[in-house]
Amino acid sequence: MRFVLSTVGTSILTNLIDRGNPTEGTWFGTLRDSANFKQEELTDETEIVINTLAERALEKLNENSTATNRRISAELNGIYGIYGDRLPTDSQDQHYLICTDTAQGQMTGDLIKDFLESQGFTVGVVTPSQLSTQDPESFTTGTKELIRWLENNVPRRESGYHVIFNLVGGFKSLQGYMNTFGAFYADEVIYIFESPTADLIKIPRLPIQINTAIIESHLIKFALMDTGKLYSTEEIEGIPETLLEFVQENGMTFAGLSAWGGLIWQRTKSDLLSGKLLQFPRLEYKRSFIDGYEDLNSQQRTDLQETLAKIATALEDTGGDTTQLNQRVSGLNFKPLANFDNIFTFRIARGIRVSCSEVDNGLRLHRYGPRNAVNRNPN
Incomplete structure (x- = not known):
């Protein structure tokens, strides 16, 4: 079975502009200038252009001509190439379309999705928030979210899927990043250059x-930066700048994880967080909690320490204010435990809780375990 990830651009719109029609002479510029606009930002004139071209694309796709589809859509050109020009019937392959967070991105993604579904494929559209080429900040935010999606959704090699990154379509900047991501997640990356009938180029x-020495020596900082914490430039000495993204706040420079730093972290965190219990800021551990941690398997340790990192960052950002934990850490469900004085619980996973108590500007963790067991004996 194949797991095919295709970057989506706007070729299915731009390729259907009638360049010989004087009224459409400005349409390419219209699409270019509005490429990063959200739906609500489009002018009426631009919306008419996009909708007209989308209707034209739908008519062409409904003809179900392989040659036409390969000519009008770079994304479909790559997909047809994967299947040797003949799309299979009753395929178990999974397809995902990576679209920009823009009006044109959603339109082109929906057109290709609907066509592939009409051919019997299972198709999903992935739109990382803010992913666009409008400015470096938006692009970086979008690529970070995309990395998290890749880590959580791309099948591992042992799953039996053959993972293909189809980079024939899409914006050049995104293709460049996806080519690097493909080195970590894909079994092969494919391109088709120039002619729509050109052969597929496959990069295995x-x-x-990954050398994890740098990360291991700054492990707590990486875990916290993954949750959004920023450090002053003095605090991150020794971490390569390629792994960091610098921002200005109140005239000072701070650093967090760059897209590349996030990628390296996502690929190594399971091994690194499944080791020793990390001493996160504003958290203390009772012996009962430490002993319980020693009995956990690797996945349980990783899940627990990721949650602890989120809590630590939230407490750091609020000066230890536990009343803001639930709004800052999604799904935490931090709450007092009935019939116990200064005892609270929070959620790690379904049916799994940690008991804790408030201490000066932080928390002391007591026990980890099944919800009912922790509720009965939280100390």
Whole structure:
């Protein structure tokens, strides 16, 4: 089975502009200038252009001509290439379309999704928030969210899926990033250059080994930066700048994880967080909690420490204010435990809780375990 990830651009719109029609002479510029606009930002004239071209694309797709579809859509050109020009029937392959968070991105993604579904494929559209080429900040935010999606959704090699990154379509800036991401997640990356009938160019997965020494020496900082914490430039000395993104706040420079830093962290965190219990800021551990941690498997340790990192960052950002934990940490469900004085619980996973008590500007963690067991004996 294949797991096919396709970057989506606007070729299915721009390729259907009638360049010989004087009234459409400005349409390419209209699409270019509005490429990063959300739906509510479009002018009436621009919306008419996009809708007209989308209707034209739908008519062409409904003809179900392989040659036409490959000509008008770079994304479909790549997908047809994967299947040797003949789309299979009753395929178990999964397709995902990576679209920009823009009006044109949603329109083109929906057109291709609907066509592929009409051919019997299972198709999902992935639109990372703020992913666009409007400015570096939006693009970086979008690529960070995309990395998290890749980590959580791309099948591992042992799953039996053959993972393909179809980068024939999409914006050049996104293709560049996806080519690097493909080195970590894809079994092969494909391109088709120039002619719509050109042969597929396949780039196989290369063996990549990440040197984790830098991350291990700054492990708590990486775990906290993954939750959004920023550090002053003095605090992150020794971490390569390529792994960091710098921002200005109140005339000072702070650093968090860059898209590349996020990628490296996502690919290594399971191994690194499944080791020793980290001493996060504003958190204390009772012996009962430490002993319980030692009995956890690797996945349980990773899940627990990711949650602790989120809590630590929230407490750091609020000066230890536990009343803001639930609004800052999604799904935490931090609440007092009935019939116990200064005892609280919070959620790690379904049916799993940690008991704790408030201490000066932080929390002391007591026990980890099944909800009912923790509720009965939280100390």
